[in-house]
Amino acid sequence: MMLTLARRESLWGFAFIAPWILGALVFTLLPMGASFVMSLTNFDPRHPDAVQSVGLANYQRMFGDPLVHQSLAVTLKFAALMLPLTLGVSLGLAMLVNNPKLLGRNVFRTFFYMPTQIPIVATTLIWQGVLNLHTGWVNYVLGVFGIAGPDWLNSTVWVYPGLSLISVWGTGTMMLIALAGLQSIPTELYEAARIDGAGKWEQFRNVTLPMMSPVLFYNLIIALIGTFQYFTQAYVLTNGRGDPDNSTLFFNLNLYREGWRYYDMGYAATLAWLLFVIVLALTVILFRTRSRWVYEGATR
């Protein structure tokens, strides 16, 4: 039997993506199913034989758990500060290194991207020193200008700007994506805008931003998911305790503590599902609102 060209192409397509599908089934769908089942139990890895079904008790407990409320508040507070900051900084840096007037553009692109190549743990430990109240460089520089620097990492207020600084340091990947977006904007649009008398600000507002909106949308979704999965920096800085006063008890850190510090794996799985629902809901909201602010050319 002769296969049509379209059918042959489809089969080849499936053959090529089969490893991914298989990987997704085995390493994503299966663990997802397992984690849901686990969320209905009291599973403690130290006592695997004592596992019992607890029905929806873990879900019930989750809604009344003050640490869940606290960790959600911490994560949302941090997201409110960090998302606009990293999006803005990455776009700003991309515009800077895209500017033809900048001497050594490639060098700067490399420099701004380089921090993302440093392991997060190493970066965090270095920033711990940089942000130290007494011996850190940031406060030293502030001191030169007569400003008493705050206790960046041990104040319940200043810890968020402190962590945001660390995040901004690692915006190289977002900058690179934004740079690719900037370079794909047709120059004719700027020329047309200039002929119409648009200044730099108008060009940015009416050409760059709309044309960049799909890229910004992508960066926003990725950063949002990243914020809800924020863990390593908080863990390294506080040895997993969420100091000071639970102000760095991010959702994922709390989940980790329940699962691996207290071995309450069933409850940790329940928290993972809550995380899924929240992030999915936020993503759906963003997708639903994108028609209002994301320019998608002909498909808008």
Place this chain on the structure above:
Amino acid sequence: MQQISSRKRIALGLAAFLIAGACTQAAAPAPSSTPRPTGALVTAQPSSAGGLTSDGKILVRWFVGLGTGGNPEQLGAESAAVAKCNAADGPCTKAGIKLALEVYQNDAAYDTLATQIATRNSPDIIGPIGVRALNGFGDQLLDLSKYVQAKTLDTTGIEKNLVDTYIVNGKQIGIPYAVYPSFMYYNKALFKEAGLKEPPHKVGDKYTMPNGSQVDWNWDTVAQVAKILTVDTKGNDATKAAFDPKNIAQFGFDFQWTDPRGWATVIGGSGSAVAADGKTAQWPDNWKKAMQWYYDRLWKDHTAPTQDYITALAGGNTFQSGKVAMDFVHTWYTCCVYPGDNTSPVKDWDIAVAPISLDGKVTAKLHADTMGILSSTLHADASVLAMNFIMAQPEIVVTYGAMPAKAADRKAFFNSLDKKFEKLDPTKVDWQVASSMLSYTESINHEANMPNFLKSDAAIKALQSDMLTNATLNIDTRLGDLVKTLQGTFGGS
């Protein structure tokens, strides 16, 4: 339009799938752009079915990291001991056993062991196990009573009360391996520079103050001496009005690597966060006073480093930074007071006895390590034989800074420490101080079990963070909150 809506659906579906995958597996090793270290320093070869090696020997896996033993410096001695047992004429080989070493860094060891137990891939021997780890995994340990009674496990020369410490719910879950009394390490050079007399080496001896007066060696004396030893970057000590607490160059004392129950026990005297009924949370009065005392040293006198300073002082190994004059730690700190040839050691140090606690008694908190065998082992007898061998290796005892539980072995242990520190002339440490502190240990161990231990312990660690980072705490109120939290966790799952 129809097409756009399908595309949106596909995009949403794909996004949901990816998010779900990421979120529900969030509890797996943290997603990051870089791989996280597993903490494994050495892992054993996988065994074939039934815990046998491919050449038919009994595989006995020794898991290290729950107490001391997980530091890279200790790896050499552990590997050498295993090689000795597995040598052609070694006891393991003769008994048809292959001993395999698995070493994990302490912060990763708990998770690793729990995962191994959950996946039914448990090791056989675990240890050294500190009291805290015992609280987490004690119910997984094999009852060794029959081996102790049959003298297969040698407990000769170990005080009976120490052996009995490890009888939990009628089961002998371990035998004492090492004890780590605590005392005051002090930097002799800093005392000399300040023109101060060194602290006493015998319990009951007085301390001579700069004005020549003889006073009790208690925590008030420590506070006064610490003020003289705490110096800002301009050279003003903490007794002077010009002293600048924002720029401190050297501190009077520290409690390195311990927690509030440790502070409270040493400063305030023996106590417990659990009332005698075993289920009521409490923070005894002597412990309350101790917390206030220490908090005042942190934020009022500024003679003890707060969290920011601790981080800045040799990454937390404060005494080793050379900028802390006194530090109350255990014997195991000999591991790290001189960590390596390429570091700048505190060359001139000694040890002094514990000061008199606020309750009028001398209290030197005790750490103790045991070795145990998981009850899931398939080869209990072989594991006992291997464990006996490990515990008898002097090199391991030295690398652990582990004062042998057997009194007869202690002289050799201290001699080996002298040899270790001989390069640090003029250091000659008065080790009898360490031995003498064994007579002043707390009546209830400061790391003793509590209901819902892991969560209760975390609540107490949160107090520690607060005290070290918050300058405006009301200690009484905070302790009241802690007791309420503990009562909640005691009743929790």
